[in-house]
Amino acid sequence: MxxxxxxxxxxxxxxxxxxxxxxxxxxxxxxxxxxxxxxxxxxxxxxxxxxxxxxxxxxxxxxxxxxxxxxxxxxxxxxxxxxxxxxxxxxxxxxxxxxxxxxxxxxxxxxxxxxxxxxxxxxxxDGQGFLVNKKLGVKSAKELDGASICIQAGTTTELNLADYFRANNMKFTPISYDKSDESAKAMEAGRCDGLTSDQSQLYAQRIKLAAPDDYIVLPEVISKxxxxxxxxxxxxxxxxxxxxxxxxxxxxxxxxxxxxxxxxxxxxxxxxxxxxxxxxxxxxxxxxxxxxxxxxxxxxxxxxxxxxxxxxxxxxxxxxxKRGLNALWNQGGLQYAPPFR
Amino acid sequence: MTEPNPPAATFTPHPDLPPPAATTGVIGWLRANLFSSPLNALMTLLVAAALLRWIPPILDWLIFSADWSGSSRQDCTGEGACWVFIKQRLGQFIYGFYPEDQRWRVNLVWVIAVVASWPLFLKRNRLQVPAGLFMLFVFPVIAYGLYTGPLFGLPHVETSQWGGLMLTLTIAVVGIAGSLPGGILLALGRRSKMPVIRTLCVTIIEFWRGVPLITVLFMSSVMLPLFLPEGMSFDKLLRALIGVVLFESAYIAEVVRGGLQAIPKGQYEAADALGLNYPKAMGLIILPQALKLVIPGIVNTMIALFKDTSLVIIIGLYDLLNSIQQAAVDPNWLGFATEGYVFAALLYWVFCFSMSRYSQHLERRLHTGHKR
Incomplete structure (x- = not known):
């Protein structure tokens, strides 16, 4: 959007x-x-x-x-x-x-x-992340070599994904859909191992799944x-x-x-x-x-x-x-306020 | 050997046999309509199989497994539709952000509209003229006054708080009420003998008909503010309404022109021969016939307009459809968009179907035996 x-x-x-x-x-x-x-x-x-x-x-x-x-x-x-x-x-x-x-x-x-x-x-x-099925046993995006990933066609998401996998020397199979809801359905049906989108969207997408608890958002953020x-x-x-x-x-x-x-x-x-x-x-x-x-x-x-x-x-x-990047600077995040004086 | 003549046989016809069982009743109807040839029989079976395959799950989702009571997403089992969502948000779907304690004003407007326009839908009666005048001249003022407030000393409700079905109806009614007279004038102007008026009308019609409604709305909302002096801003809804009226006028104009062209030349000449001036000739002879001819076309345009109101979504107005989409992104109700869309489809269908039925009724009422 x-x-x-x-x-x-x-x-x-x-x-x-x-x-x-x-x-x-x-x-x-x-x-x-x-x-x-x-x-x-x-x-x-x-x-x-x-x-x-x-x-x-x-x-x-x-x-x-x-x-x-x-x-x-x-x-x-x-x-x-x-x-x-x-x-x-x-x-x-x-x-x-x-x-x-x-x-x-x-x-x-x-x-x-x-x-x-x-x-x-x-x-x-925010930033682009991955939502995957827990069954994969994957804890990090770095372990996604060879995975099939559902994406929305024609967005920069697609380009970021290709860049990320190439930079990390991994292979993947992209499966494109027009709508984010379609790619979520495809993942539920097992057509792909995971889907990628901005993290804030992934969490919203997860709620819509039939069994949200079976899926996790991986910690990696691959775009700013x-x-x-x-x-x-x-x-x-x-x-x-x-x-x-x-x-x-x-x-x-x-x-x-x-x-x-x-x-x-x-x-x-x-x-x-x-x-x-x-x-x-x-x-x-x-x-x-x-x-x-x-x-x-x-x-x-x-x-x-x-x-x-x-x-x-x-x-x-x-x-x-999760707070992630949005945690305070002294808790590993990026939220930092200049001194008030 | 003589035998007495047998009594003269009186002819008694055999009582009618019932028609062959295969041509009457349910079976006969089935044979005639569904199984009249091998191909038709095959089609019937296929369609029946498809219906049996699809209808029960749909009904099951819509009704039998659906969740009707409760107040949160926990009350929805997920097996069928979750109508709890619609129930919880119904107020917003109907009134948008209109303050809850002021919603009686909207209801009152609707009640007035129904009561006052009732005589117009009945057979010819004495109340029709006053009711028509009331709806044309007094009702818009009352509706505007009640909706916004200050005119009657009520709390002010800004147009940005209007929404839901109320907004959809407002846009549709204003669009219809504004575009019909506008369209008739444009159509007459296009057939005028005066070159300036004719050129003007042709230009307006061709311009507005040549651009998509979505562009008109987008321009009114995104481009127009840039060309206005700073600090001067039109109400967003007003901008959209003007856009819709101008756009629909052009369409109506062409529909009406079709009717004007279908009137035989003799009618125009007869009007002239009677010595009627232009307004009288048009108002008494030509337009009544022309408009009657194009009722289907006009209603077609109106129905399209009613559904096109949902395009205001792109300028951030919360009509019925947008209110539903908006409610569906509430994290507490994520994933129930389907129910919302089904509900929207139902409401749109009810309104459009009513308009269609009314137009058929109108055609029958105005039928004067000239139908070919």
């Missing part, structure tokens, strides 16, 4: 050249004036943005926008969601229809530059798909707010601050890092144009990064995605 949008993005890039520069100015002021954050999310992706039983937009991408709303207004509910298809998403951001695009968008250089966008960070390190929120060029103040909203959530997890204990910690903590972060010491909120206790609001209402992850895609959700 993410890949097919490249051509559309390139086509619109030229048109955006004149529209893209026109948006200097204070997004923050505009947001404060209208009273809510307008957030572009996907039109349905398990765990990232989807509608729950009560009609609320839920998911990791949606929660990031809630966190920004909590930072700006102290109220995580002051956010409106615009569902966007892959083709519409950049135009919607460029034309000012939305303030943040949080729609599992892969961070690439051309999007960051030619499209006039700024990626504020990485909410989820860093997904993150996006804002327009030309408003650094807003860029900073969105960027640091994610960072403070990561920092909060590192310091052990959760939605439950953060209000208490703001009063009682003696750790100078925590005191600075929560606004108990210094006037850091002012630098952002936000309230001094904005971090408390973010963490109390939306949670730290780990809580957000677990609730939407991790162990607290049906998807049960």
């Amino acid at each position: 993410r890949k097919s949008s490249h051509s559309a993005a390139v086509v619109t890039a030229a048109l955006l050249a004149f529209a893209g520069t026109a948006h200097a100015g204070a997004t923050l002021d505009a947001v404060k004036k209208k009273g809510f954050v307008q957030c572009g999310v996907s039109d349905g992706l398990p765990g990232f943005s989807y509608t729950d039983d009560k009609g609320n937009v839920s998911g990791l991408d949606a929660d990031l926008c809630r966190a920004v709303a909590a930072a700006v207004f102290g109220d995580a509910t002051k956010v409106k969601f615009t569902p966007l298809t892959a083709k519409e998403r950049f135009t919607a951001l460029q034309s000012g229809e939305i303030d943040i695009l949080s729609r599992n968008t892969t961070w690439t250089s051309s999007r960051d530059t030619a499209l006039g966008l700024n990626f504020t960070g990485v909410t989820y390190y 798909e860093p997904l993150g929120p996006v804002v327009r060029h030309g408003d650094d103040e807003w860029f900073d707010i969105v960027k640091w909203t994610l960072y403070v959530q990561v920092a909060a997890e590192e310091y052990g601050l959760t939605s439950k204990n953060v209000a208490e910690a703001a009063k009682t903590s003696t750790n100078p890092d925590v005191k600075r972060l929560l606004g108990a010491e210094g006037e850091k909120g002012k630098d952002f144009g936000l309230a001094n206790d904005w971090v408390v609001n973010v963490v109390r209402q939306v949670g730290n990064y780990g809580e957000m992850f677990n609730r939407n895609v991790g162990d607290g959700s049906p998807l049960k995605i």
Whole structure:
């Protein structure tokens, strides 16, 4: 889904050249004036943005926008969601229809530059992986020599797969299908040993199988798909707010601050890092144009990064995605926040 | 030897024998219709075998093994369809994101629509004219007011919160109501003797008919905002509605033109001979006949339009189909998309079939004995 949008993005890039520069100015002021954050999310992706039983937009991408709303207004509910298809998403951001695009968008250089966008960070390190039957007894993708792999035809997934096997001097038989559901069915029927796709999709695919527990996602990630929120060029103040909203959530997890204990910690903590972060010491909120206790609001209402992850895609959700690359830097992952001082 | 003449034999016909058993009743019907030749017999057997092979599992999946009660995916055994999913999400399929405590407004609009348009579906009666005027001029205002809110002092519900069947019906009804008059005007304009009007209408028709609806929607949603001054943004639904109306008008125009061309020249001349001016000639003589002729074509276009509303999926509007797809990616309900699609198909079929039946009814009612 993410890949097919490249051509559309390139086509619109030229048109955006004149529209893209026109948006200097204070997004923050505009947001404060209208009273809510307008957030572009996907039109349905398990765990990232989807509608729950009560009609609320839920998911990791949606929660990031809630966190920004909590930072700006102290109220995580002051956010409106615009569902966007892959083709519409950049135009919607460029034309000012939305303030943040949080729609599992892969961070690439051309999007960051030619499209006039700024990626504020990485909410989820995704990448292509493998889902295989446990019966194979395979623990690593390196053991897949000679396997038959189900793939979706015509995607970059196919090319990544070929590259990976060639680089590791292994052979494989590709079996192409048009739809991911078809390849899952084919794997269940034993037509192939495993299937490959982005890891976040593999976990969703696994739930749909008749016996999900018979299948595992291998730990190897063979391509880079860093997904993150996006804002327009030309408003650094807003860029900073969105960027640091994610960072403070990561920092909060590192310091052990959760939605439950953060209000208490703001009063009682003696750790100078925590005191600075929560606004108990210094006037850091002012630098952002936000309230001094904005971090408390973010963490109390939306949670730290780990809580957000677990609730939407991790162990607290049906998807049960492992933290993997998305663990904190001091636990073997890549999530790292610069110092808050 | 004489014998008395036998009494004159009176002719009593033998009572009718029943027709051969093989030509009456069930057996006769079977022989005539299903087993009339070896080839037909073979076909019948094959079809029967296929039905026996496929129907029971389908029914089993749909009904007998299906799970009907419960509230989560744990209540679904997975042997049959999981209608629990539909049941849990029905509110969203019908109303989209419309706030739950405000849904009575949508219901009220539907009730008004059904009650007020009822006389229009009956035989000629006194209420028809007021009902028609009400539906044309008052109802749209009421519907808009109730749907959005502020007009009647109700809480505002943005169009981005509309969805599900409600949105599908809104797009279809606005599309139909807007494209029919638009199409008639375009058709008349295309046959006009005034070159400017004719060229204009031909251009509009050929342009809108020449592009796919999906392109129109895509342009309205992705390209249009780039050409508008910053800060000026049209409602997404409004953009889609305008696109649909313009697109369908072009189709209706060509259907109506077909009807206009089928009217014999004598009718036009008769209208002129009576001294009727253009609007009267068209309104009283030509259009009533022409429109009656093309009812099948118009309804065909309407049914296509109803189903085309699902294309708004590509601009991120949550119509019936998109609400269902959306619910199917909820991690709690992953893997129940089939049930959702079956449900969508059923709803679409009900609406399209009703439209088709109504058009047949209309044709019979307007039948004036000229049918060939």
